[in-house]
């Protein structure tokens with residue numbers, strides 16, 4: 001167990017293997033729940049995505065946003081693994097490690113490992129994403145172009161930082177990129193030489209080299225030894241490249257299958273936790289049937305501080321869509337959910353919840369009565385207003401999975417954990 005694990009009995013029954021996944025379009029509040037669980041974990045792994053994720057951690061007086069480092073990094077004694085399914089921006093990773101150290105967090109190859117098979121996001125990928133990601137509304141972090149190169153067999157794995165082939169492989173990417181720029185984007189980039197320079201990449205590769213290793217072996221050993229293993233998903237089910245609202249998706253499998261291909265280890269997860277926000281948000285473009293484009297949507301955004309952690313973009317807000325969450329439960333085999341940001345709905349007299357769609361694809365709603373009273377200070381489920389409990393119970397009944405955790409505010413202690 002991580003040395004600074006909390007001693008609340010409610011979490012002590014945690015089985016050794018847990019996976020946390022988003023059930024909507026990301027930003028469900030995975031960060032807070034993952035942070036709580038990471039305090040008890042011996043090993044925390046990420047298996048997909050890259051710097052498109054944003055995960056806020058509070059260290060003393062400081063607030064940092066982790067983009068690539070797993071959230072067990074602040075738990076003493078926990079190992080953090082970035083799996084082969086991730087795409088890693090070495091320059092960004094070196095910066096994150098530096099910031100963590102400045103905040104007093106120990107980071108070394110003893111508590112952080114990058115899979116030698118993870119693919120590298122290069123300056124070429126970031127440049128191309130900036131030029132071409134607009135239609136989807138990507139985070140601009142080079143994620144799509146990097147996964148494209150991986151699939152085209154022109155990608156660069158982290159291991160090339162160890163075997164001396166990085167510069168040569170990167171030069172090939174640059175050459176191809178120049179052709180793409182000349183053909184399709186002539187004159188669009190101010191200083192191509194600066195944008196594509198390999199200097200920062202090579203420098204970061206030297207810094208990160210000691211962290212690169214056999215991630216599957218490390219995870220497997222911990223699992224076999226019965227250690228507490230936590231897998232941390234990024235984004236959400238409907239941003240999954242296969243199961244999401246294609247083409248308005250990210251480029252990886254955000255659903256549970258990604259955990260296996262993205263680490264190379266089979267794990268029987270005892271807890272499969274779907275994070276469900278009490279309403280729905282989406283950043284970037286793409287369908288959002290329950291979106292509220294009126295004042296209420298703005299009100300929810302302000303109350304819920306719904307601005308992207310990675311890009312700062314305002315998130316689109318709308319009603320909870322239980323048809324989506326039900327499908328996410330099927331895709332991921334959730335055996336419990338964590339319902340987050342329930343407090344944000346406390347201002348409402350009535351709350352709509354989508355249950356299905358009509359033949360034209362319009363959501364069909366059930367209107368529930370709101371509880372219209374603050375719940376931020378409530379710590380026991382039975383102390384929640386009756387109408388609020390009814391909202392939670394309705395969700396559980398509709399998706400057939402218990403809400404074992406209910407979050408009523410951003411702070412660690414604003415969490416209701418129900419046994420059984």
Ligand code: IMP
Pocket residue numbers: 025026027052053054136137138139140141142143144234235239248249250251283284285
């Ligand atoms: P990309 O992952 O940067 O390629 O962006 C593809 C789509 O996924 C865009 O709509 C992004 O806004 C969305 N996206 C990527 N990462 C996140 C996330 O962590 N939270 C929410 N949306 C995300």
